[in-house]
Amino acid sequence: MEHIRNFCIIAHIDHGKSTLADRLLEYTNTVSKRDLQAQVLDDMDLERERGITIKSHAIQMDYELDGKRYVLNLIDTPGHVDFSYEVSRSIAACEGALLIVDAAQGIQAQTISNLYLALENDLEIIPILNKIDLPSAEPELVKDQIVDLLGCKREDIIPASGKTGMGVFDILRAIIDRIPHPQGDAEAPLKALIFDSVFNSFRGIIAYYKVLEGEIRKGDHVKFVATGADYHADEIGILRLDKSPRDVVKTGDVGYIISGIKNAREVKVGDTITQVGRPCLNAVAGFEDVKPMVFAGIYPVDTDEYEELRTSIEKLQLNDASLVFEPESSAALGFGFRCGFLGMLHMEIIQERLEREFDMTVITTVPNVSYFAYLTNGESFVVNNPSDFPDPSKLDRIEEPYIKATIITKAEFVGSVMGLCIGKRGEIVNQSYLTTDRVELIFNMPLAEIVFDFYDKLKSISKGYASFDYHQIGYRASDLVRLDIRLNSEPVDALSALIHRDHAYTFGKKICEKLKELITRQQFEIVIQAAIGAKIIARETVKALRKDVTAKCYGGDISRKRKLLEKQKEGKKRMRQVGSVEIPQQAFLAVLKLD
Amino acid sequence: MAGIYLHIPFCRKACHYCDFHFSTSLEKREQVLQMMQRELEQRSGFFKGVAVSSVYFGGGTPSLLSGAELGQLMELVRKNYAIQNDAEVTLEANPDDLNPEYLAMLSQSGVNRLSIGVQSFRSEDLAAMNRAHSAEQALSCISDAGDAGFSNISIDLMFGWPGLSMEAWKDNVKQALDLPITHLSCYGLTVEERTALTRKIAAGEIETPDDALAAEQYLWLLESAETSGIPWYEISNFCREGFASRHNTSYWTSEPYLGIGPSAHSFNGVERSWNVSSNSAYVQGWERGFRAAETETASEPERINEYILTGLRMRRGLDLSTLKSAFGPIVHDGVLKRAGEYIDSGALLHHQSRLAFTTRGLLFADRITAELFSDPV
Numbered sequence: 001m002e003h004i005r006n007f008c009i010i011a012h013i014d015h016g017k018s019t020l021a022d023r024l025l026e027y028t029n030t031v032s033k034r035d036l037q038a039q040v041l042d043d044m045d046l047e048r049e050r051g052i053t054i055k056s057h058a059i060q061m062d063y064e065l066d067g068k069r070y071v072l073n074l075i076d077t078p079g080h081v082d083f084s085y086e087v088s089r090s091i092a093a094c095e096g097a098l099l100i101v102d103a104a105q106g107i108q109a110q111t112i113s114n115l116y117l118a119l120e121n122d123l124e125i126i127p128i129l130n131k132i133d134l135p136s137a138e139p140e141l142v143k144d145q146i147v148d149l150l151g152c153k154r155e156d157i158i159p160a161s162g163k164t165g166m167g168v169f170d171i172l173r174a175i176i177d178r179i180p181h182p183q184g185d186a187e188a189p190l191k192a193l194i195f196d197s198v199f200n201s202f203r204g205i206i207a208y209y210k211v212l213e214g215e216i217r218k219g220d221h222v223k224f225v226a227t228g229a230d231y232h233a234d235e236i237g238i239l240r241l242d243k244s245p246r247d248v249v250k251t252g253d254v255g256y257i258i259s260g261i262k263n264a265r266e267v268k269v270g271d272t273i274t275q276v277g278r279p280c281l282n283a284v285a286g287f288e289d290v291k292p293m294v295f296a297g298i299y300p301v302d303t304d305e306y307e308e309l310r311t312s313i314e315k316l317q318l319n320d321a322s323l324v325f326e327p328e329s330s331a332a333l334g335f336g337f338r339c340g341f342l343g344m345l346h347m348e349i350i351q352e353r354l355e356r357e358f359d360m361t362v363i364t365t366v367p368n369v370s371y372f373a374y375l376t377n378g379e380s381f382v383v384n385n386p387s388d389f390p391d392p393s394k395l396d397r398i399e400e401p402y403i404k405a406t407i408i409t410k411a412e413f414v415g416s417v418m419g420l421c422i423g424k425r426g427e428i429v430n431q432s433y434l435t436t437d438r439v440e441l442i443f444n445m446p447l448a449e450i451v452f453d454f455y456d457k458l459k460s461i462s463k464g465y466a467s468f469d470y471h472q473i474g475y476r477a478s479d480l481v482r483l484d485i486r487l488n489s490e491p492v493d494a495l496s497a498l499i500h501r502d503h504a505y506t507f508g509k510k511i512c513e514k515l516k517e518l519i520t521r522q523q524f525e526i527v528i529q530a531a532i533g534a535k536i537i538a539r540e541t542v543k544a545l546r547k548d549v550t551a552k553c554y555g556g557d558i559s560r561k562r563k564l565l566e567k568q569k570e571g572k573k574r575m576r577q578v579g580s581v582e583i584p585q586q587a588f589l590a591v592l593k594l595d
Numbered sequence: 596m597a598g599i600y601l602h603i604p605f606c607r608k609a610c611h612y613c614d615f616h617f618s619t620s621l622e623k624r625e626q627v628l629q630m631m632q633r634e635l636e637q638r639s640g641f642f643k644g645v646a647v648s649s650v651y652f653g654g655g656t657p658s659l660l661s662g663a664e665l666g667q668l669m670e671l672v673r674k675n676y677a678i679q680n681d682a683e684v685t686l687e688a689n690p691d692d693l694n695p696e697y698l699a700m701l702s703q704s705g706v707n708r709l710s711i712g713v714q715s716f717r718s719e720d721l722a723a724m725n726r727a728h729s730a731e732q733a734l735s736c737i738s739d740a741g742d743a744g745f746s747n748i749s750i751d752l753m754f755g756w757p758g759l760s761m762e763a764w765k766d767n768v769k770q771a772l773d774l775p776i777t778h779l780s781c782y783g784l785t786v787e788e789r790t791a792l793t794r795k796i797a798a799g800e801i802e803t804p805d806d807a808l809a810a811e812q813y814l815w816l817l818e819s820a821e822t823s824g825i826p827w828y829e830i831s832n833f834c835r836e837g838f839a840s841r842h843n844t845s846y847w848t849s850e851p852y853l854g855i856g857p858s859a860h861s862f863n864g865v866e867r868s869w870n871v872s873s874n875s876a877y878v879q880g881w882e883r884g885f886r887a888a889e890t891e892t893a894s895e896p897e898r899i900n901e902y903i904l905t906g907l908r909m910r911r912g913l914d915l916s917t918l919k920s921a922f923g924p925i926v927h928d929g930v931l932k933r934a935g936e937y938i939d940s941g942a943l944l945h946h947q948s949r950l951a952f953t954t955r956g957l958l959f960a961d962r963i964t965a966e967l968f969s970d971p972v
C-alpha cells in the first residue's frame with residue numbers, strides 16, 4: 001500500500017487539467033506517443049467537440065523514483081460548475097489533489113470552490129502554477145494569490161506547463177513525497193466504494209471503485225450492499241487507457257468490476273462492494289444526494305419510445321449520478337420524465353448524450369427552478385413544473401430559491417457586472433478588492449435568474465474576465481406568475497414558464513416572436529399567444545402557407561431538390577404535433593435563446 | 596431518348612430574380628465558346644452510341660450567339676454525336692434579340708424550336724424585373740418568329756411577381772394563349788438567396804411576394820390553359836398536344852443527358868456530374884486538358900427519391916410498375932402506403948398503376964413529394 005498514491009486534478013474550467021494529465025501520462029510512459037492526442041482522457045465525442053471535460057476519468061500509471069516503484073492513480077476532473085458532482089465523487093477516491101491555477105488567469109471562482117471540496121475531504125493539496133509558458137503569465141502575482149488562499153509556503157507551489165512539459169517531474173516527485181499513501185486494513189473483509197459506473201452494450205454495467213479494505217479477486221462472490229444483489233466478479237482489473245484485467249485488486253487501489261449486470265437500477269454510485277461469504281461490518285457512507293438546480297421535462301419525439309427513453313435515461317444515470325428523474329405527463333407531449341439538472345450545460349449535455357449514445361430523439365421543455373407554494377388553507381408543496389403552479393386564488397405565497405453568487409472580475413468590469421446582476425434582481429452583499437485590479441462581488445440573487453443565460457452574459461460583458469460560483473441560501477417569497485403559451489387557442493403546457501411578474505410582459509412578447517420564427521408555416525394560420533391566466537399579453541401569427549411547389553426542376557435542379565426535400569423530411573421527424581400544429585424540437589428551448 | 600444541353604453563360608444585363616450561372620461581362624466569350632467546342636469533342640463517347648433526340652441551347656442568353664458561333668457549335672454537335680434527323684433543337688431567346696434577320700439565321704442553323712423569355716407583357720413588370728426587352732418586343736418577336744418559319748414556339752411567363760395583380764396575370768395569360776404558340780412555361784417566382792431581388796425586398800424597395808395570391812394565380816392558370824387547349828403536362832409546363840418539350844421531358848423520365856459549358860449538368864443513367872459554375876475556372880480547366888467538374892453517384896434510396904421526385908412532376912405521374920420492377924416490391928409498397936393519406940384527401944390520384952397530383956395536390960407538391968420519399972437506410 002505504501003507504493004500507491006491516489007490523487008485527482010482539480011481547477012477552474014480551462015486551467016489546463018487535462019493537458020497536464022497528458023504530460024503525466026507521457027512522462028510515466030503510460031500512453032505511447034502514438035496514442036497521445038491532446039487531452040487524451042477527454043474520450044467522449046462531446047468532450048472533444050466542445051474542448052471541455054464532462055466526466056471524471058481515472059487512469060493508473062507506474063512510476064519509478066529513487067529506485068522504488070510506485071502506482072499512481074490519477075483522476076482528471078471537469079472544471080465547469082455544472083459538473084462539480086463529478087469532482088466531489090473523484091475526491092472520495094483520493095488522498096491528494098493537484099490544484100491547478102492558470103498563471104495568466106489567477107485564482108478563479110471554481111478554483112476556490114473545488115479547493116474547499118478537497119479540503120472537506122482532508123486531501124493533501126499540491127498547488128501548481130500552470131501555463132507558465134504563456135507570455136501573459138504573471139507568476140509572482142498569482143503565487144501571492146495562492147499563498148493567500150492556501151496559507152502555504154511560496155516554495156510549495158510548483159511552476160509548470162502542460163504545454164511544454166516544464167515542472168512535470170517535480171510534480172511526480174511531489175505526488176510521491178507529499179501525498180499520503182492510502183490507509184486501510186488489508187486483512188479485513190472487502191470494502192470497496194463505487195464512485196462511478198458506465199453501461200456498455202456488450203459487457204453490461206462496469207463499476208469503478210476504490211478498495212478501502214481487504215481485496216477483491218477475480219471470480220469472487222460479491223454483494224452490493226445498498227441494492228442487496230450479489231454477483232460473481234467475472235472480470236476485475238485496473239484502469240489504463242483501456243481496461244486492464246487483473247486477478248486481484250488490493251487495498252488502496254482503484255479498479256473496475258464487470259459482473260454481467262444488465263439492469264441499470266442494480267448499481268448505485270456510492271454503494272459498497274463486499275464479499276458474500278465475509279461481509280464487511282458497515283458500509284461506506286456513500287455520497288450525499290445531489291440537489292438539482294434546474295428541472296425540465298424530457299419527452300420522446302415519438303410517443304412510442306417512452307419505455308425506451310426510460311431505459312436510456314437509467315443507463316445514462318449510471319454514468320451520471322447527478323441526473324435525477326421521475327415520470328410525468330403533459331397534455332401536449334404525453335408521457336415523459338421530469339429531470340433535474342445541475343445547470344443548463346448539464347441539461348444540454350444530457351440531451352446530446354441521449355441522442356448520441358442511445359439514439360433517442362427527445363424534446364426538452366422550458367426549464368425552471370424548484371419553488372415552494374403555500375396555500376391559503378395551510379398546505380404547502382414543491383413546484384418543479386409550471387403545471388403544478390397553484391390557482392392564484394388559492395395561493396398564499398410562493399417562494400423561490402435564492403443563491404449567494406460570488407463573482408471575481410477585473411476592476412474595470414465592476415460597473416457592468418453590477419448592472420447585469422441588478423437587472424437579474426440581484427442585491428449586492430459585499431464588494432472587496434482581492435488585489436488592486438481584482439474584485440470579488442457577492443450578490444444574493446434568485447436562482448431562476450442565473451440558470452439560463454447568466455453565465456454567457458457575464459462572460460461577454462467582462463470579455464471573459466469574470467468567474468462565477470454560487471450556493472443556494474434558502475427561499476424568499478416572490479411575485480411569480482405562470483406564463484402560458486397558446487397555439488391556435490390551445491394551451492401548450494410544455495411551453496409554460498414560471499416568471500417574475502415584472503418580467504412577464506417582455507418575456508411573453510419575446511417568446512411569441514421567437515416561436516413565430518421557429519414554427520414553420522403550415523397550411524393554416526397559426527396564432528401564438530402568451531397569457532397570464534385568462535389575460536393575453538402578447539400575440540403573433542404565422543401566416544398560412546398557400547403554396548409549396550418548386551417552379552423549375554431541370555437537369556441541375558434534380559439532385560439539389562432531392563437533397564432539400566430529404567432534409568425537410570428528416571426535419572419533420574424532429575417535430576412534435578401538438579393539436580394541429582407541428583412544433584419543431586428547438587422551439588421548446590427557445591426561451592433560452594431570447595434576446 | 597437522349598439530349599444535349601449547351602449552356603451559354605452570358606447575359607446582357609442581370610434580371611433581378613435570376614440565380615442562374617451567367618456573366619454580364621462578355622470578356623471571356625470567345626474563350627468559353629472555344630472550350631465548349633473542345634468539350635463537345637472530348638466527351639463525344641458520352642452516349643455510347645445512343646441516338647440524340649434533342650439539343651437545347653440554354654443560359655444565360657443563347658440568343659447572344661452570332662450566326663457563326665452558333666453554326667460552329669451545331670457543326671460540332673452533328674459531327675461528334677448521333678443526332679436523329681427529326682431531333683428537337685431548341686434555343687432560349689430573349690425577345691430583344693429576335694429581329695427578322697436573326698430569326699432567319701436561327702432557322703438556317705437548324706434551330707426548330709424557340710423558347711422565348713417573355714415573363715410578362717406589361718412594361719412595369721419588365722422594368723421591375725430588370726429585363727432587357729420591352730412589352731412591344733415581347734409581342735412582335737412572336738409574329739416575326741412565325742414569319743421566319745418557326746412553328747414550334749414556347750414562351751415563359753412569371754406569376755407571383757410583386758405588384759402583378761390577379762387581373763394583370765389574367766391579362767398576361769390570355770394574351771399568351773391567343774398567340775400562335777405550342778408551348779407555355781409558367782414559373783412561380785422563387786426568391787432565391789443572393790439575388791438582387793432578395794436585397795431589394797429586404798431594403799423595402801420591392802414588396803414581399805404574396806404566396807396566397809401566387810397560389811390563386813397558379814390555379815387560375817391551370818384552369819384557363821386547360822380550356823384553351825394547352826393543358827399542363829408538368830408542374831410548370833403546358834403544351835398543345837404533341838408539343839411537350841422533348842428535351843426537358845428527358846429530365847423527368849431519367850433519360851441520359853450531356854451538359855456542355857460552365858455549370859451544365861450531365862447524367863449518364865448512373866452518375867450525375869456538373870461542370871464548375873465559373874467561366875474562368877471552366878476555361879482554365881479545358882486549357883489544361885481536363886474537365887473541371889464534380890461527380891456524384893446516387894445511392895439506391897437516393898435514386899428512388901429522384902425517381903419519385905421527377906415522376907411526380909409530370910401530369911401522367913409516377914410510374915409505379917416501373918418503380919416496382921426497378922427497386923422492388925418493398926419500395927413500391929412503402930411509397931403507396933405513404934401516399935395513402937394524400938390519395939384519401941384528394942391531393943394524389945392513384946390510377947392504372949400511376950400516382951399523380953391532382954390540381955389541389957400540385958400546390959403542395961414539394962411537401963407531399965418529401966413525404967413519399969423512401970426512408971434513409
Ligand SMILES: Nc1nc2c(ncn2[C@@H]2O[C@H](COP(=O)(O)OP(=O)(O)OP(=O)(O)O)[C@@H](O)[C@H]2O)c(=O)[nH]1
Nearest residue numbers: 013014015016017018019052053079131161162163
Ligand atoms: N499555453 C498553454 N496552454 C495550455 C496549457 N495547458 C493547457 N493549455 C490550453 O488551455 C486550454 C484548456 O486546456 P484543458 O487541458 O482542456 O483544460 P481543462 O482544465 O482540462 O479544462 P476543463 O476540463 O474543461 O475544465 C487548451 O486550449 C489547452 O491547449 C499550458 O501549459 N500552456
Ligand code: SF4
Nearest residue numbers: 606609610613654655
Ligand atoms: S436573361 Fe435569363 S439567364 Fe440572364 S439574367 Fe435574365 S433570367 Fe437570368
Ligand SMILES: [Mg+2]
Nearest residue numbers: 017018052053
Ligand atoms: Mg479537462
